[in-house]
Amino acid sequence: MKYFWGVVIFPVFLVIFMLLEYGRMTVLASEVVQPLIFTLVIELIYLRVKRLPILWFASALFVLMVIFYLFNFLLLANWIGSLGFGMLFITISSYMPELFKHGLIEKF
């Protein structure tokens, strides 16, 4: 059942992230990548995969963003930075139940 719902929520969240990003579904193939990764993050959280590696990954993306920025690859830095921020935001949002309950995240 868990995997069934896992399959069901994938397209739903993909549509949500596409709309949140572009306000429409008709986009170029390259534009789907970010919403797709955000959907994967949701999927991983739903499947109860550990969230700490996702946070580490988001942090690594920020480091990459800084490096690309320093070397003046601004477009790439922006893409990576926004991906990192999106992942961070989604992951931290997933801790909301703990934040409601305890007012903090005891363990990532």
Next chain:
Amino acid sequence: MKKYNMAKLFRSLKIQALFIFLFISAFVISTWFSGSFIYGGAEVGLFTYNPQRWFQISGYVWWDAVSPGQIIPHFITAQPLYFYFYILHLIGLSAQNIQQFIFFILLFLMGFGMFLLTFNIFDENKKKYALVAGLFYMFNAYTLIQVWHRFLYVNMFLAAVLPFLILFWRKWIKEGKLGYLTAFLLINFLSVYMYGNLAAVATVWFALSLLSVAEIIFPWQGRSNLKKISFRFLMGLIFWFLTNIWWITPTFSIGPGLLSAQHSSEDNLGTLVMISRQTIMPYLLQLVNPYYLFYQSELGLIYSNTFFKIMAWIISVVVFAGLIFGLRSKNYAKYSVIFLISVLFAKGAAAPFAYPYIFGFEYFYFLGVLRNPFEKLGIMLAIFGAILFAVGLQKLYKPVAVLVLVVLIGFAWPMFGGKIFGTKNLPVKVSIPESYKEADRWFKQQNENQGVILHLPFSGKDVVTYDWNKGYHGVDQNEILFSSLTSLSRSIGIKRVDDTLGGLTYIFTPPFAKDKKQILKILQNFNVKYIVLHKDIIWQDKDTYGDIGGLLKPEVIESVLDNLDFLKRERQFGQLVIYRLTDENYKQILRLTDDFQIIYPGGSNIMQIISLTNNNADLITPVSKKVDELALERAKQILIFPDKKIDYFESSPSAMVAKTNEIFNQLLQIREYFYSLGELQSEQITKDLILSTEKVSKLSSSEQVLEYEELMKKIFKEYSPNLNIHRLFNSQIAYILRWHLFVLNKIGAKPDIIKLIEDDAVKLELLPQYKNYGQVFKFTVPSKGDYELLAPDPGSGAEIRVNGESIVFKNHVVANKGDYEISYPVSNLPEGDIALKLKGIDDQLLSKGSVINFQRISPVLYSGTVVFDQPAFLLFAQTYHPDWILTLTKGGKSYRVDDHLMSNLYGNAWWVKEAGQYNFSIEFTHQRNVEKGIILAISASVFLILTQFYFQRKGTIKK
């Protein structure tokens, strides 16, 4: 005993902090001033100069000091501030002293307020880190660029008081003591100036709402806590509303209409999209605005240096560490979440999750106040970032933490030495020439209580550049420099009025300057008594004046003025030359007229209208109501100008192909133009037009039309006359559509698609309804009549057409009420606009009566006595506004005059039909809302204070 010592320690830390921030602020500000100048110009003008004048002006929603008068509802929030400034001025402080004082206070409040807020949040043993939060808030990149360098006082005030507002709000919702709410409201009142920018309301309440929600849910403490905090939130909001109602009511009742006249929805969205390209993650997470820091390098090229770029990231890394560590602490987790949400909102339409902002701007006009979200909401990043920075710094080894602090302050190096404002070329330092003060004193000595000072050259813009000692470039502030009479020197942001004012740019230069009668008439219409010629203007400054600069040469204007016999050259102070209109030629602000003509200006500009209204009669224009029948009968003439002009030239197929190619290439550039401005709708329509033009050009049979037809339907569905593509490029769009029709006709496409394009194009006024030839003028005729065509003769044999039908030129056009298209042949196009003229009466009435006396009680209230011998117009030389109300009183009976029209294409005119002697009052009614609001605000404040006393007393008795 231990408790006593701790309390003593905390208190001493606060006192230590107080002195530390006082010292830092005093040191920083002392490095900003090294001479007798003030910082001014740009968007703020002469903020601390002549506070008495500012105080007088800011008390009213109608500014008559800026002739011919304009409505500025939100600036009333500046009244308390200018009261403080006025007191400082009275005790002998100069403009520079006042500026030094205010900068010092603001900088100190930023640091100390942030310290107190953080002190209140942090654990007992971490309170000393509150000092770090205060330092971060004073010297972070956002404060450096957006607060100080941006040089907008509203932002400075907001940044200075927001930590205090959050501090007392937090205490109020947590503890519920009315004293905290009173302190919160008092701080609001003292800093109410910041609400002069409506976005500050959004920023303050967005921050307070986030904080309140965080207090409720992190962690969830049950429904009783929810109810308690919600009640306190609501109570706080209601009291805030009541104590601020004196400026909220006028601002929100007038402001929206005013704003929508100045900014369209598309403008707002365009600004949002364009700004959002600068708030992408790599910039936002450093809290920098790249436009000032990198693109323009306004704070020096050093910020593009890799070393400095790394410095910015060191600070951001500490904030990020604070965010992560903060999430693991009950005390700080809510601030980490608020910071994340603030990032989401401050980034605007930048990725990720870009669309909700765009959606909001497309459908909710009021969101336009946040069209620069980083500037408006970004201060929350600085505040909550300061808390997280202090949290992050706690985790570092002390030497590293000290190094980070050195980096923080080093990054903000322009804060030391006064290089924070302006640029190298435009340092925004102002030293007002002595001649201006002498001229102002001279005007005061004239003891005049009415009349307008016209400042020439008149550029029709609201920005000026002068060659003063330290230069001046910024908003025109003649109303502050000349304080005894009102000043006419800039546009006021209302299209019709600005166009009329634009005539003042041209009439003093050749060839228009030859018409002395016309010059006098215009001066009289604007109630001008004096002219001040500013020979210190830098008319060559292309950035300010553009191509119009050539018309502003003071020497040319001076020679024209010297030769006008109705002007007397009075005095010269430095580069200021003063002229006075002779008494017999001066016309008062209030007067009667029965010598008038009815003008429907349509879309024609002021010089076109002037060229065809060649008599002295006043111009009367209906705005929302029709002109009274009797007034129509008594008008000297009725002139109707075209609403729109459309080119519709028949040309050969080869010429059409060449022209279409040219315009197609222009469309490609137009698409890039809209992309650069972030105007998504116009950009999309341009893209679709390019695509559809490619498609239509490749059509060879009517069967291929289907896809093209869908595209055209989409274009017309999205196309609107309010879009900039229509405003700026309608002639190109019109031509492209003509090419489409040409091809469709040629391939024998279905009549449906041809009709679709034709009907929509006519509806949008892109194509004429009647396929005439040459230039087509569209008129709206308000009533039936035998109209004469005022236009150059097209020459023998040439015919003109009215609604497609040919007429002989000299013939009159007998027209019923309705829309008309009059077209001219290509070979004989008129140089300017044409007009329809209905001849009226020539004879003057012997007596019309007069305004016996009147008094200007305030900028919003005039009263006096008037005698009408015949029905006539009462003219009032202030900008037309429907809320100027004329009330006549006779025999104890008062009535409001409803026939309110526009006079001389900018002012007010009331048609009074019944003869007799009346007492009258003219009032701008919105000011009453301010007065009522003040009473309500005082009542609410008194109620709150009494309630507080009551509970305190009750508590004391219980104890």
